[in-house]
Amino acid sequence: MSITTIEQKDLIKKIDELRKKKNAILLAHYYQRGEIQDIADVVGDSLELARKAQQTNADIIVFAGVRFMAETAKILNPEKKVLHPNPESGCPMADMATYEGVKKLKEQYPDAAVVAYVNTNADVKTLADVIVTSRNAVKVVKALPEDKIIFIPDQFLGSFIAKQVPEKEFILWKGFCPPHFNLSKEQLLQLKKQYPNAKIAVHPECNTDTVEIADFVGSTSQIIKYATTCDTDTVIIGTEVGLKHWLEKLNPNKNYVFPQTADYCGTVHCCDMKKNTLDKILSVLESEENEIILPEDIMEKAKKPLERMLQIV
Ligand code: SF4
Structure with a gap:
């Protein structure tokens, strides 16, 4: 359950006014902060967001994700203005x-x-x-x-x-x-002792040992489908902790257990994904700064392999 503070309500009101006025759309990845997922026009994984970026009629795309995602939206939509709330949000x-x-x-x-x-x-x-x-x-x-x-x-x-x-x-x-790599097989097995009837679902970015003991291995969207519909009440999830918010929204009747890892930011937690905040989203909508600008030749060449993927799937 998410709690919205008075300050957040004020920020959300201003964001809503501006996105209407400027015909802007807010796309957010599942690993974004809960309060950003709650107000996004679309929440999705990389592929869903790439497709949405291609279909939108909006003039401005505010991309709440890490930099390569905002770049991908720009490559697929060279004529649109793509704003990245925090340019420091990269992917190690x-x-x-x-x-x-x-x-x-x-x-x-x-x-x-x-x-x-x-x-x-x-x-x-x-x-x-x-x-x-x-x-x-x-x-x-x-x-x-x-x-x-x-x-x-x-x-x-x-x-x-x-x-x-x-x-x-x-x-x-x-x-x-780094966040997925730090999740060990031992941590999952420990949790399995605590929740013996639980199923384990992990992302394939986890290391091979960890992946081998899982009941299910899949992308973020595939984990969502599995975790919210499988036949156990508790699911141990080996991926970024931001997903908990979305899972609880989709099916609040289940218990989603996210492991604690020993280092990095504590859990399977991507510090870069959390660098986008509501005030940064408002700020880019107001100023239209932090626009993704890429050289023409890079955009043209990078678009080909992206379009090839979209044709195959
Ligand atoms: S979780 Fe963070 S570090 Fe890992 S691949 Fe995604 S953006 Fe990159």
């Missing part, structure tokens, strides 16, 4: 794959297809043959004619896909998502 995993490094790997394996997780920066997307999300990666990889795949930047999502597509050879970039 996306930053692990550099343009120069990926280019070198591509030269080393000229017959391989470069499959880039959507969690990559715009310049790196220009080197990709196709973009994937955790929801559609297996389907997209299977549809490619190449037998050799360079997968960037998440080694754990890459391994998870490789197991499901054994007929192809995978070269994995050694990136990882």
Whole structure:
């Protein structure tokens, strides 16, 4: 249950007035703060938000997510103004794959297809043959004619896909998502002792040991579907804690247990996702600052692998 303070109510009222006046839409990822999810026009995962960005008639898109997501919305909508509430909200995993490094790997394996997780920066997307999300990666990889795949930047999502597509050879970039990586198998097993009848659902960005003991492995949207409809009252969830808010809204009759990890921000908690706040959303709507501006050539080249993904799924 979320509590809205008087200050928040005031901010929300101003945000509502401005988004109407400026024909703006607020898109929010599931890992955003609860109060942002509550007022967003659309809450979704990377793919849902990318599609929504492409379909909207709004003149301005305020993107409450990390920077690569706002960049993706801009690439798909070059004529629209995309505002990012906090430019400091980046993705540590996306930053692990550099343009120069990926280019070198591509030269080393000229017959391989470069499959880039959507969690990559715009310049790196220009080197990709196709973009994937955790929801559609297996389907997209299977549809490619190449037998050799360079997968960037998440080694754990890459391994998870490789197991499901054994007929192809995978070269994995050694990136990882710090919040998901820090969730250990032992922590989940400990919780399982506490809730013996619970099911365990995890995101494939978790490390391989953790993924192996789960009852269900899937993208954020797939976890939502599983957790809210499975036959147990309690579900132990191995993904970012922001999802708890959405799950409790969708089906409040279940108990969603999120583990505590020993480091980073305490739970499976992405500090970068939480850098967007209501006052920052209001501020960008007022000033129209923090606009995503990308060089034309990067936008054109990065759009091709994104559109290829949207055609396949
Ligand atoms: S949860 Fe992980 S992959 Fe997602 S934005 Fe945060 S660091 Fe990046």
